[in-house]
Amino acid sequence: MFYYILRRLASAAAMIVLITATTFAIFFASPIDPARYTCGKNCTPTILEGNRKALGYDQPATVQYVKFISGLFVGRDFPDNEQLRTEHPEQIVHCPAPCLGYSANQHRTINEMVAEGWPISLSVAIGAFTLWMLIGVGGGLIAALNKGRWPDRTIVGSALIGFSLPTFFVGLVLLTFPAIKWGWVPIPNFVPFFENPWEWARNLILPWITLAFFFAASYVRLTRAYMIETMSEDYIRTARAKGVATTAVVMRHGLRAALTPIVTAAGLDLGGLLGGAIITESVFSLHGLGYLAVRSVTNMDLPTIVAMVMIVATFIVIANLIVDVAYSFIDPRVKLVS
Amino acid sequence: MTAKFLRVNDLRVQFPTDDGVVKAVDGLTFDLEKGKTLGIVGESGSGKSVTSLAIMGLHRGSSAKLTGEIWLDDEDLLKVSHEELRRLRGRKMAMIFQDPLSAMHPYYTVGTQLAEALLVHEKVSKKAARATVIDMLGRVGIPNPGRRVDQYPHEFSGGMRQRAMIAMALINNPELLIADEPTTALDVTVQAQILDLMRDLQAEFGSAIIMITHDLGVVAEIADDVLVMYGGKCVEYAEVDDAFHQPDHPYTWGLLTSMPRLDRVKSERLVPVAGNPPSLINIPPGCAFHPRCAFREFAPCPCDEVVPELLESYPKHDSRCHIPVATRAEVFAERIAPRL
Numbered sequence: 070m071f072y073y074i075l076r077r078l079a080s081a082a083a084m085i086v087l088i089t090a091t092t093f094a095i096f097f098a099s100p101i102d103p104a105r106y107t108c109g110k111n112c113t114p115t116i117l118e119g120n121r122k123a124l125g126y127d128q129p130a131t132v133q134y135v136k137f138i139s140g141l142f143v144g145r146d147f148p149d150n151e152q153l154r155t156e157h158p159e160q161i162v163h164c165p166a167p168c169l170g171y172s173a174n175q176h177r178t179i180n181e182m183v184a185e186g187w188p189i190s191l192s193v194a195i196g197a198f199t200l201w202m203l204i205g206v207g208g209g210l211i212a213a214l215n216k217g218r219w220p221d222r223t224i225v226g227s228a229l230i231g232f233s234l235p236t237f238f239v240g241l242v243l244l245t246f247p248a249i250k251w252g253w254v255p256i257p258n259f260v261p262f263f264e265n266p267w268e269w270a271r272n273l274i275l276p277w278i279t280l281a282f283f284f285a286a287s288y289v290r291l292t293r294a295y296m297i298e299t300m301s302e303d304y305i306r307t308a309r310a311k312g313v314a315t316t317a318v319v320m321r322h323g324l325r326a327a328l329t330p331i332v333t334a335a336g337l338d339l340g341g342l343l344g345g346a347i348i349t350e351s352v353f354s355l356h357g358l359g360y361l362a363v364r365s366v367t368n369m370d371l372p373t374i375v376a377m378v379m380i381v382a383t384f385i386v387i388a389n390l391i392v393d394v395a396y397s398f399i400d401p402r403v404k405l406v407s
Numbered sequence: 408m409t410a411k412f413l414r415v416n417d418l419r420v421q422f423p424t425d426d427g428v429v430k431a432v433d434g435l436t437f438d439l440e441k442g443k444t445l446g447i448v449g450e451s452g453s454g455k456s457v458t459s460l461a462i463m464g465l466h467r468g469s470s471a472k473l474t475g476e477i478w479l480d481d482e483d484l485l486k487v488s489h490e491e492l493r494r495l496r497g498r499k500m501a502m503i504f505q506d507p508l509s510a511m512h513p514y515y516t517v518g519t520q521l522a523e524a525l526l527v528h529e530k531v532s533k534k535a536a537r538a539t540v541i542d543m544l545g546r547v548g549i550p551n552p553g554r555r556v557d558q559y560p561h562e563f564s565g566g567m568r569q570r571a572m573i574a575m576a577l578i579n580n581p582e583l584l585i586a587d588e589p590t591t592a593l594d595v596t597v598q599a600q601i602l603d604l605m606r607d608l609q610a611e612f613g614s615a616i617i618m619i620t621h622d623l624g625v626v627a628e629i630a631d632d633v634l635v636m637y638g639g640k641c642v643e644y645a646e647v648d649d650a651f652h653q654p655d656h657p658y659t660w661g662l663l664t665s666m667p668r669l670d671r672v673k674s675e676r677l678v679p680v681a682g683n684p685p686s687l688i689n690i691p692p693g694c695a696f697h698p699r700c701a702f703r704e705f706a707p708c709p710c711d712e713v714v715p716e717l718l719e720s721y722p723k724h725d726s727r728c729h730i731p732v733a734t735r736a737e738v739f740a741e742r743i744a745p746r747l
Contacts, residue, residue: 303509310463310504311524311575312497315489325514401559402513 209292340388344381
């Protein structure tokens with residue numbers, strides 16, 4: 070088990086190195102000159118070259134990549150200039166480890182921006198996750214137990230609608246009616262959880278519903294399919310033959326077994342969502358990681374794009390690892406062998 | 408005569424499907440006393456397992472339509488409420504399933520699953536339940552039960568799993584035990600052990616046992632009565648000695664002559680029953696067995712037109728065949744007995 074996790078961590082690290090390297094390669098292959106985007110309207114060749122040198126864009130790609138990676142472990146200074154450090158230390162921006170880089174576009178380190186956006190994305194993801202798991206698994210369970218009858222048809226039908234409606238549409242409808250026209254809930258404006266949990270939830274309920282609407286649909290179908298399969302297993306018949314009550318047969322014997330693939334899917338979806346829900350955050354003007362990613366793309370803010378790709382990739386790789394390890398706890402037949 | 412412990416009367420189980428109605432069990436009648444064993448024999452699809460599931464009430468909630476009566480003591484199992492049925496299951500009547508690997512939950516330890524069978528019916532502490540489970544595992548011959556109790560089904564060998572399955576069925580001392588092919592998946596030495604075990608446990612608890620099998624050897628070993636099923640109907644019903652010494656139905660003859668025996672001369676070939684079991688949607692008209700029957704020329708009979716009745720050929724020995732009893736006795740003595 071220990072060696073398995075160690076080996077998986079090593080391959081996860083290798084994966085992240087590979088992804089960042091690829092992103093860097095695309096960065097350099099693109100026709101965009103990052104220095105040009107730092108230079109403003111009245112750009113002279115002197116300022117352009119000065120900025121390029123200050124941000125290190127004049128150095129070979131490999132050197133820049135090594136600096137990026139080492140910055141993750143020991144931090145970096147922007148600009149990385151020994152002379153400036155001694156003469157004008159106030160002009161140096163220090164970016165402590167793990168340094169994700171410096172956005173010339175925003176005149177801030179990416180760490181600062183991520184630190185601001187991360188609680189928002191985390192809050193959106195956790196709330197939506199809770200909601201969609203309750204609705205999705207609950208709905209799928211009810212549908213499976215009433216297979217072919219009206220509750221099943223209603224739930225599967227609604228799931229299809231939920232799956233078909235794009236997030237930006239659902240989000241805009243929710244924003245227009247309950248929030249703006251009817252005033253039931255505030256127009257989302259992030260309030261940190263530890264400041265006021267009630268306001269935190271009230272402000273995030275619409276983004277949660279928007280995301281849950283979409284994800285719950287696929288979990289309804291997933292849960293329904295696995296429950297129907299599980300409930301026809303021999304061990305369910307054994308449980309009934311023992312005199313176990315119907316509810317316990319469904320929950321303790323049926324759902325327990327059907328949960329394994331659902332947990333897998335849930336772990337990966339949550340991992341992906343922690344990197345930011347791009348459309349939902351944009352619709353509700355929440356400045357989380359998704360918003361950060363969108364802004365960096367529209368502004369051609371290449372260092373931020375690289376950092377965001379790395380963050381999202383890391384979440385997914387780690388979610389994968391956690392799911393695989395969790396599997397061995399859920400299913401006693403699975404043994405982790407390195 | 409006092410009423411027997413289990414009485415099944417004109418049981419019919421039908422499954423409506425898109426292709427027609429499947430008559431899985433078609434008018435089955437038998438009874439069983441406590442302490443006795445009934446062997447139900449037949450090919451796959453003859454309705455034996457469907458019968459056992461009907462007794463356990465496990466067709467409820469499915470599309471199956473059941474008619475007839477199943478009396479267990481003084482309750483008709485086809486009419487009792489769901490809650491009453493749930494209380495009977497596992498406590499008064501229990502079932503041993505074939506293939507214990509798929510019949511046991513893969514995510515729970517053997518001990519947990521046995522304890523559950525106890526705890527749904529008895530108000531005992533978890534600790535007491537565990538002690539009972541360990542004791543029961545020991546009694547069915549599982550070595551080192553104190554350690555085995557915390558293992559998962561996949562950590563047991565096939566024979567040990569079947570023992571655990573038996574222990575699970577016996578944990579509430581059921582008065583009726585239904586065993587559906589309990590030894591089919593096991594190798595022969597283990598088979599004998601399991602049968603010995605069931606016999607010992609029957610002597611101890613005085614349970615009635617229904618042994619469902621396609622293996623006549625198992626029946627000869629353990630049963631008091633035999634019921635041979637074909638196409639959802641009973642074709643021969645007799646005490647075990649009669650059924651083996653004077654089998655009275657061509658299908659039973661077929662089963663007997665197709666069974667390998669150690670004492671038979673090697674040059675003699677086994678005689679399989681020609682053809683395939685009938686489709687339960689399109690059961691052949693007349694006697695369901697007539698397309699495969701090698702003996703219907705021996706007497707002019709309406710085999711392909713009229714369904715034969717189940718009649719008493721000898722005292723306490725019923726069979727369902729148009730051929731006259733005397734002719735059958737002759738055919739058996741001349742053609743079948745020498746080959747057995």
